[in-house]
Amino acid sequence: MMVFWMIYWSTLIFALGLCFGSFLNVCIWRIPKEKSVAWPPSACPKCGTRIKGYDNIPVLSWLLLRGKCRSCKAPISVGYPLIELLTGLFFLTIWLIYGVSPKTPIYMLAVFGLLLGTFIDLEEMWLPDRVTIGGMILFPLLSMAAPELHGTVGWFAGLKASLIGLAAGFGLFWAIRALGTAALKKEAMGCGDLKLMGMLGALLGWQAVIYITFFSALAGAVIGTGLIVMKKKELSSQIPYGPYIALAAFSWMLGGDRLWNIYLNLVGF
Ligand SMILES: [Zn+2]
Secondary structure (H helix, E strand, C coil), X not given: CHHHHHHXXXXXXXXXXXXXXXHHHHHHHHHHHCCCCCCCCCECXXXXXXXXXXXXXXXXXXXXXXXXXXXXXXXCCCHHHHHHHHHHHHHHHHHHHHCCCCHHHHHXXXXXXXXXXXXXXXXXXXXCHHHHHHHHHHHHHHHHHCHHHHCCCCHHHHHHHHHHHHHHHHHHHHHHHHHHHHHHXXXXXXXXXXXXXXXXXXHHCHXXXXXXXXXXXXXXXXXXXHHHHCCCCCCCCCCCCHXXXXXXXXXXXXXXXXXXXXXXXXXXX
């Protein structure tokens, strides 16, 4: 019976993730154009035909329509079902790790915001304020409501841990940006990255800020070098840093915090 309920809830949460992924597609498409994400309903960008409810089922509709618009047969990017699938897998993984805990819905919300920020940053080279500033306001409040987020008890301890994390994330990246800008004699990093780090500090605490700082730099070095070697990017070309921060934050939420503690134990902290 336990197994049945586990599969039942996991399926439901995966499906919920797919639906959030579908909404994420709408947000990625519309927020940079400053359009409402609620209205009008989705339409084919080519022929403008409204997408009917039965053609708007995450992943399945794309497969059934073989990636083409029902009316004009214009191709629909495989990016849409992939983003839905990615969101579904993230939601499922968070559920499997944290189960019935306030961390589960809050981390799902954070993953949604991070994916939104990542894809907009990759396309447009900026991070939306409604994600970063929104998170800097929302996560201290949620930390008061759920101090478990920071492994503490009581609203004041939760708020304190969140604000320390926020200050650590924003402050550390402010300093890195100031140093980098002085050294490179050009803007080293966007302001959006500072706000993103503030948001993540407020959610995950100051320990995560240190982890994300190292891990994002490492990921940036490895992936950035890879892209240059594969001649996808010029050495001088700008690669947004937000996606590396998001990648590091995902890995923290999906178990990196435990690995980090094991590492600290190994080196004798
Ligand atoms: Zn069409």
